[in-house]
Amino acid sequence: MKRFLPYLKPYTLRCILAPLFKMLEATFELLVPLVIARLVDVGIEGGDRNSIVVSAILLFVLAAVGMAAAITAQYFSARVAMDFGKTVRGELFRHIENLSYSNIDRLGTSTLITRMTSDVNQMQTGVNMILRLLLRSPFIVFGATIMAFRVNAEVSRYFIYVLIALFIVVGLIVFVSIPLVRRVQERLDDVTLHTRENITGARVIRAFNRVDEESEEFHMSAKLLMKMQLFVGRVSSFLNPVTLIIINTGIACIVYNGGLMVNSGGMHKGEVIALYNYMSYILIELIKFVNFIITVSKMFASARRVANVMSVEPDLTYGDAEADPETAGRSVVFENISMTYKGSKAPAISDVSFRADRGEVIGIIGGTGSGKSTLVNLIPRFYEATEGSIKIDGKDIRDYSKKAIRGLVAVTPQHNVLFSGSVEDNLKMGREDISDKNLSEAVSLSQSEAFLEEKEGKLKYEVAAGGRNFSGGQRQRLCIARCFAKNSPIIILDDSSSALDFATEKNLRQAIGSMKSEKIFFIVSQRIGSIMNADRIIVMEKGHVAGIGTHDELMESCDVYREIYRSQVDEKEVAS
Template sequence: MLRLFRFLKPFRMTVLLVLVLTFFQVLSELYLPTLMADIVDLGIVQADIPYILKIGGLMLLVTAGGALCSVIAGFLSSKVASGFGKDLRSRIFTHVESFSLREFDQIGTASLITRTTNDITQIQQVLMMMLRMAVMAPMMCIGGVIMALSRDARLSWVIVAIIPILAGAIFTIARKGLPLFKAMQTKLDKLNRVTRENLTGIRVIRSFNRVGHEKKRFDFANRDLMDTGIRVNRLMAAMMPTMMLVLNFSTIAIVWFGGIRIDHGNMQVGDLMAFIQYAMQIMFSLIMLSVIFVMIPRASVSANRVREVLDLVPEITDAPQVREADGMKGTVEFRDVTFSYPGAEKPALSHISFRANPGEVTAIIGGTGSGKSTLIHLIPRFHDVDSGSVRVDGVDVREMSQETLRAKIGLVPQKAVLFTGTVAENIRYGKESATDEEIRHAAEIAQAAPFIAEMKDGYQSLISQGGTNVSGGQKQRLSIARALVRRPEIYIFDDSFSALDFKTDANLRRALKQETADSTLLIVAQRVSTVMDADRIIVLDEGKIAGIGTHHELMKTCDVYREIVSSQLSEEEIA
């Protein structure tokens, strides 16, 4: 956890001020019992009313000063903790944005959300306590011991006898609590994962009548977390009564032995009252430390989880010296590319070689699992190849900066993703500076203008979270418009026409042909009708190229392509 405290660097002056204010607050609290003893021994015993009023007024001033220091220190510590949490969340979010898909799979989306929210909140709360309690408790304990010794050194042996008992109880509880805190965070991850799967997959769950099954899954994860939480709270609940029991017995012992010393004339009543106050301060400081020791293990678990994210080095990074394109615009070339997913028994792609040029349409077709989407994901460098190279404009994508590479590409993913906001904002996501005219033009090319015009507020109509208020075909057309408004050198359509009817599909491809005449088009498709007119069709079969050519060439030379065509078209259409 200490490694994360480097994010406190911008707040070091505020932290120093909190420490100074806490120090003066502790001084005021340590001074009050001495003043009270003076009132009793010198004021009440001698019936000196002016002295009582004088010292009483001084006590009020000291109390007011301590309260003011406490309020300001509390405000500043809250401000520091909140700023620390904000900076840490921003750091994690920025770092996670640089992750490749492999890192996302390694940690898990649900766990990343938990680490960015709940875990940082745990650290933030403990930091705020540490800025106050962790500083105040040692000062109070040491100061209380010194002041108690100054009142009566022999009576201080009661405190010496009590401290090991309290320390042992604190250590025992902290040792038992740490494994439970670790388990709680892991089980919270699981609960978040189950909840997320239920919310995102609600349509599938309902369509298969699995609501009851999912409710059982959620209840199991929820109860598992609750049971662990109850064990933790039961452990914590036992701590305070134990502390108070020790505290009360120590008070009885102090009064008992203090009374004996007063009776023998070795101590005054006021000194005994002050001694009791200092003993209470010492005990309460130890209780504060026990609370911190209980909270620190949980925060330590959270800090380790956050540090795991920050220490995770992205597999895909920019080269130390990036290269720029050598004049070509939009050329994509695969040179003997082989790629395997981690842990896979065989490569997803093997020895892939082809070239796609500007002004051409390159289509990729093949059966399910043949590697079509994997192939096009290598172009924007979502994954790195195992061997061979993927080149854009003649430069290996591993030698280009990721920002430069992806600025050349307009990708329409297989699963259309829309963001909360207006229709215009979703299209403008492809190009932040796009004008309203550019947005309308992109929507017209994508065949999205007609249904946008029918929406209540047109381009200012709101898209709900996940695009649930538009159909699958409308989502795809908005995603296509988002890529078109960017006007990139390379367009990649990953099975982006699957939800469109044949008429819309044909109109869209006709409009695309004119709009993207100078760009490189790569289209992944399941429909033969979508790829028939392509300049080049690449047929994939189990991660290997089964054939490359035009529709007519492949019908003569590629058995796999003929099977795909015959399964979709009638003999009259094939002829």
């Protein structure tokens, strides 16, 4: 939790005021039994009406001032907790945004979602509880004991016995509960993972008739979480009955011995009532304090988990070189590039070398798992090559700043992602200052114009989360439009036309041909018709380059390419 203390520094004053007002509330609360004792002994027993009125007014004042102090404390603690949560969540989000794809693969998306939501919420709740109860509960417990001794030292010895017994019980329950709380959070990660997989893969699950099997797996994961939560609940549930037994035993001893002393004239009835009230205070505060400890233990567990993510250093480091706007994107050179994913023994691509110059369209084709996407993902540094170097305009891409490399390369990823908001908002993600004319041009080049004309508001049309209100082909074209709108000198289309019909894809290829003189295009596809007219084609097989050349050259020299061509021609998959 030390890592997150600086996040509380801007709220230092509120962090001081919240517990101070809670202490003020507790002080007034401790005075109430003394006023009640005076009301009983002097007012009621002594028949002093004036004392009754004064005591009643005093009780009202103590309650009103105490309530005002409590509300003020709650306000300060809630503000601190909310601001703290917002700051931590923002910092965590920024850190995750700077992680590489390999970092995210290693941590797991479901884990990161849990850290951003459940764990940060747990930390927020913990901060709120600390500010409200860390000082108040011990102050009430020890204050009530001291006030009890002030009332009557002889009977108040039972307070000491009760406190010792309660601390032993509370300590044991907390000692057992804290490790269990950590295990509950781990089980929660599993449930989150299963939930995410089932939601994102719903179509695949239905297509392969795996609904029952996946439901069973989810229920098993949820059942394990439930069992762990029930076990923690059972352990914690011992607290209330055991505490009540100890407190009620103490109260019985106080009432019995107090009664004997009242009969013998050693105590007043009001003093016995005051002792009873102080014992009740201890009961209430200890129950609160145990819940406080459990909540804080959850907070520390969550803080460790969030800190573990924030301590992950990004795999990628960037230089400070900027791209020259006039000459940017003249060439991309791969020199003996190999790349192995962490945790994998075999390289995804091995010893790849080629050069692409401005004005060229480079097609990349190969079977599933041949390394096509890995190859193009190295250019914008989504992943880092393990061997060799990639140069843009003669400069190693590792020397460029992050802003420069992102400006040089525009990517349409394999999985089409649209965000909630308007179509215009989505298209402007790569370049917010784009003019309406250039935006319309990007829409036209990507073959999105026809279906957007049918949408209400056109570019102002609202996109549902994930682009659910568009077909697969429409989502692909909008993602391509976003890529074109960025106007980067290097454009990567990673299997971006797989959902398009042949006529639309043909028009898209013609649009790319009209743009290519000022750019370098990398087009990844499994459909040979998408890349056969490229200036050069790279054929990938099992991570190696099986051939590089034009369509005609590869038909003569590359067996892998010929096989792909013939299989797709036979299946009529090549566009005419």
